[in-house]
Amino acid sequence: MSERNEHVTEQRRQILEMLAENKITADEAEQLIAAVEGERQASPREAAPQAGPRRKYLRVLASDDSAGAGTGHVNIRVPLQLLRAGVRLTSFIPPQAIAKINAELGKSGVPIDLSELKPAQIEELIDHLDELVVDVVDETSSVRVFCE
């Protein structure tokens, strides 16, 4: 039994003793026990450790050694907050512009309706980027996308 559980059990015993000694009424005892139980249920969530440090940046690392002229590499670090702000900005695209973009995307073989993309959905997607890791490696080049 954990230390906290022992503490709660002790508190309950004290409340029952007070009830037995007629220091408190049955209703008061019930309320006190409910309060103690509520505290016990709330505590594990408060005390639960975080799933990990909150990721702040999206990193894209790419390198290519195949070109004869020399090594090429890309190192991009974008704050996730910037992605969120950018997503919010898309909600200010005028409907006429969205219609034109949709038409051009359709012509290019990408039939995506941007008006169906809601900022809340994209924000949810960004929230889950935390766990994203893309790691592509071959003999001469590599691409790595992750959050840190």
Next chain:
Amino acid sequence: MMPQLVTVGYRRTRVWIPVLPVVLVLSPLLLFAVIGGLVACRVAGISPLGTLRGVGRFLCALPGTRIEIADGEHALLLSVR
């Protein structure tokens, strides 16, 4: 937090741009740009205040951005702090 220093680099050349002094110097032009933007918002039928807020959030989220692209002798760097 607003960006304070932007570093732009090409090959081995680096230029450090302090944002606040540059904004202060360009403030008369920025005022015209903001007015032009607000008029454009009105014409396009989108909320000018919402757009201003969105642009503000975007600018405030910029610090920490770093883009570094190198290919052989060519190298480009953009960093916002």
